[in-house]
Amino acid sequence: xxxxxxxxxxxxxxxxxxxxxxxxxxxxxxxxxxxxxxxxxxxxxxxxxxxxxxxxxxxxxxxxxxxxxxxxxxxxxxxxxxxxxxxxxxxxxxxxxxxxxxxxxxxxxxxxxxxxxxxxxxxxxxxxxxxxxxxxxxxxxxxxxxxxxxxxxxxxxxxxxxxxxxxxxxxxxxxxxxxxxxxxxxxxxxxxxxxxxxxxxxxxxxxxxxxxxxxxxxxxxxxxxxxxxxxxxxxxxxxxxxxxxxxxxxxxxxxxxxxxxxxxxxxxxxxxxxxxxxxxxxxxxxxxxxxxxxxxxxxxxxxx
Numbered sequence: 001x002x003x004x005x006x007x008x009x010x011x012x013x014x015x016x017x018x019x020x021x022x023x024x025x026x027x028x029x030x031x032x033x034x035x036x037x038x039x040x041x042x043x044x045x046x047x048x049x050x051x052x053x054x055x056x057x058x059x060x061x062x063x064x065x066x067x068x069x070x071x072x073x074x075x076x077x078x079x080x081x082x083x084x085x086x087x088x089x090x091x092x093x094x095x096x097x098x099x100x101x102x103x104x105x106x107x108x109x110x111x112x113x114x115x116x117x118x119x120x121x122x123x124x125x126x127x128x129x130x131x132x133x134x135x136x137x138x139x140x141x142x143x144x145x146x147x148x149x150x151x152x153x154x155x156x157x158x159x160x161x162x163x164x165x166x167x168x169x170x171x172x173x174x175x176x177x178x179x180x181x182x183x184x185x186x187x188x189x190x191x192x193x194x195x196x197x198x199x200x201x202x203x204x205x206x207x208x209x210x211x212x213x214x215x216x217x218x219x220x221x222x223x224x225x226x227x228x229x230x231x232x233x234x235x236x237x238x239x240x241x242x243x244x245x246x247x248x249x250x251x252x253x254x255x256x257x258x259x260x261x262x263x264x265x266x267x268x269x270x271x272x273x274x275x276x277x278x279x280x281x282x283x284x285x286x287x288x289x290x291x292x293x294x295x296x297x298x299x300x301x302x303x304x
Contacts, residue, residue, distance in 0.1 A: 040066045043183045047101045048139030049088070051079060051108060054147050055154070060087050062101075063142040067182030069168055070142045081111025092121065100124040102139070165190045232256075232263055240265070 040046045046065040051058060058079050063070040073087050092098075101118075103109040105127040118125040145167070153163035168180045169188040180188040187196045200206065232238065232253050239248045255264035 043067050043069075044095055045099050047098045048142070049101055049103045049109070050139045050143055051075075051084075051106070052143045052147065054150060059146075060084060061139065061143055061146060062088065062091055063139050064179075064183055065138055067179045068138070068142070068172060069179035069183040070146060072146055072164065079108055081108050081113040084108045085113050085117045089117070089121075097121050097123050100126055102126045102128060104128055162191055166192065169194070229261075238263075238265060 043066045044064055047062055048065060049060065049062045051060055053059070058075045060073045060075055060079070061070055071091050073091075075083060075087070077083070101123055103125070108114070109125070109127065114125065146164075149163050149167050150160050152158075153160045165188065169178045169190045169192075171178050172182075176182070178187070180186070185200075187194060189196060234253055234256060236253045238251045238253055240251050241248045251265035253263050253265055256262075257264060
């Protein structure tokens with residue numbers, strides 16, 4: 001009896017496979033096992049990118065497969081292929097060019113501008129089906145996480161940029177550091193108490209070389225600079241030159257600021273100005289600037 005039932009079942013299934021109407025009305029195929037992308041061996045090697053909408057605005061997201069660090073940029077206006085290229089270029093200019101970037105084959109990523117961009121900048125562009133987002137699972141999860149963070153931040157009246165900074169500086173789990181540490185090899189300071197140390201293996205050698213480089217820059221600059229100006233005292237008359245017109249106006253030092261070579265007069269905050277008998281230095285109010293190029297910030301005056 002069981003053999004007969006199995007024969008009937010096989011016969012019916014065989015008829016269904018040959019029936020065109022049955023094939024048109026068949027159920028959707030079940031999902032295959034998850035096919036993951038290979039794990040990158042270093043930061044910024046494989047990236048995922050996508051577009052998403054939130055509260056009427058369209059955003060571009062680019063996520064690093066290794067560190068899970070996401071860059072999120074709001075798109076002003078229409079999201080064309082060239083617009084996406086321009087935003088992506090600005091990020092690559094800061095972080096470098098990856099080996100591979102994965103996206104869906106939507107028109108913004110399948111456009112000619114993006115193809116030319118990938119060829120000229122030297123990275124592989126792999127596309128995934130927009131109807132099967134699991135093929136680019138990392139970026140889909142990152143989109144959900146970012147949308148949830150931005151939505152909560154806006155509802156709570158929190159700065160969305162700080163919310164993203166906290167997301168990037170929070171450890172992934174108990175065994176993995178934050179996305180920022182994985183991508184940049186350093187901690188990022190957010191609004192939470194954090195101890196940040198320089199754990200670079202050659203930090204002492206690097207510091208010595210930086211000090212030498214800084215000293216050489218100073219020596220080169222000082223070769224063309226004049227001598228140090230005398231310190232000014234409160235109440236001392238001074239002259240301030242308008243950098244645009246070249247005209248000098250009188251002033252009086254009314255205060256000494258905590259910054260180096262910085263003073264106040266009745267209408268400006270001045271950086272190292274000369275006394276009334278000296279015409280060798282300049283100061284700046286609004287458009288004023290000292291001889292060495294130091295800007296002067298005017299004191300804000302509010303009408304009551």
